[in-house]
Amino acid sequence: MAGKRTVLTVGLRRLAAMLLEMREDAQLGKEEVSSRTGINITTLYRIETAQARPQRRTLMAMLDLYDVDDKQREEAVELLSTALKPGMARAYEGSVSEVYAAYINFESEALSARHYQTSTVPGLLQTYEYANAVIDTSMPKLEAAMMESRAKARMDRAVNLTKEEPLELWVVMDEAAIRRVVGGPVTMRGQLERLLQEIKRKNVILQILPFDAGAHPGMAGAFTLLDFPNPADPELVYLEGLAGDELIEGHTEIRRFGVIFDQLRAMALSPRDSAAMIAAAAAELAEIGD
Template sequence: MPPKRQIPTVRLRRLAAELRRLRGASELTREDVTERTGINTVTLYRIETARVRPQRRTLLALLDLYEVHASHRDEVLALLQGAKEQGWLRPYHSELPEQYTAYISFESEAWEVRNYESLFIPGVLQTGDYARAVIKGTLPMATVEAVEQRVQARVERKAVLAKKEPLRVWAIMDEAALHRTVGGPKVMREQMEHLAQVTGEPHVTLQVIPFSAGAHAGMPGSFVLMGFADKEDPELVYLDSMAGDLFLEAEIDVRRYGVMFDNLRAQALSPDDTLRLITTLASEMR
């Protein structure tokens, strides 16, 4: 039986980063750590990249080797305990692609997301029928069960907008996403009406880049920037493409996509003009 898949969490990611930092401060290579502790080099790599959650005895061995003082040791052990918490992930999510379940986990813990989409309505703002049409169209070989699992996951993701401290969403779309009739006129009309409704929420900002803007920085593809309430948790970039999903953590990448998002925001219609456009298109579809 294959081992149970470890779903990344914000705390697991922070724990991995801290262990990398402690090893670096001790001026030890992974091979040095293996020699002194017996921890397999591959296992250490997986721990330091948040691919697995370390066992408590393994973590204690590392903290001993790095000569971590008592107060800081307690903080690191607390991260280990918190790393088990996986937000609102459901049991059936284990059937979803690994990177997508990782995205769901991070999104559930994020404080804000800045999302640019070139062809789709942003996932967290999609209706169930729109999501179903998108998934069927983009995954023509998927089984009915697989489609419904993804639809359910996408619909459940909207719960982050109804939390006591709701996720702050700033979404920008190319106008093309509004004109592509996904699922037929009725589905698109309901999707437009849903967008018009959610943009009235104080934690949701929606902008559209009009066709008249011409070429813009977002044309190469969609991306999501995630920010977390605790400043100890650095921002994260998520890319979804035909070549596969990818998370970027390097400061230079986060900064580059942040500048790109600001550029797109400047080229987009204002939130009020965006609402007027969406309302007009919804009316035309009636």
């Protein structure tokens, strides 16, 4: 059941990493922890990989066994309290994938996002009409209520760009995303005008990767790199694909996508020239009408 899923949050991921480190520092194997606390080995694995939230009594049993100091204990308990709070994705957990729900939570707590998109405008910058058109086309059998919820999730995510400490967003977008007329000329023109408004924000940078740039390292598909204000929270990569979405961790993979993004932004038009291209595309659609 979607309502019973444990959807990943920043706090839950940090707690899982902390508990794994505590067990390793105590030089205890999973089997010994299980035999001495009564915690099922599978449950222990799920807790340490952030697939499950520990109950308070389970957490206390682990902390007692690991013989941690008061500071570590307080931090772990506080993290559990944070992990129990519903993330931004809570309202949409029944209508989006578990990975996408986790991404929504992570995005809401991230310091910055570096995003490469291929054929559509990134969800964070979409208008409601454009989002509906994309969802309707890519998921034609989706129920109306589910479609509405998915579109609303994209609209609500935009608050990340306007909150007190806004997300720093850097987008490299293939030219196809502004040339492909999604939802008709009026909807597409509205979307392009939205982009022109968004890039006026100090925390938003947008570059267009033109067709004449030729082959490039982002041809495999869209991705987003998230980093966080707390050094204890490692960077993440979010991949979108027809076969499903994926969240990736690990220094080697993060570095690879970071290098790819740097190459893409170097090949893309400057923000000023990108804005001029978007404005020209919007003007062309204005002449077409609906």
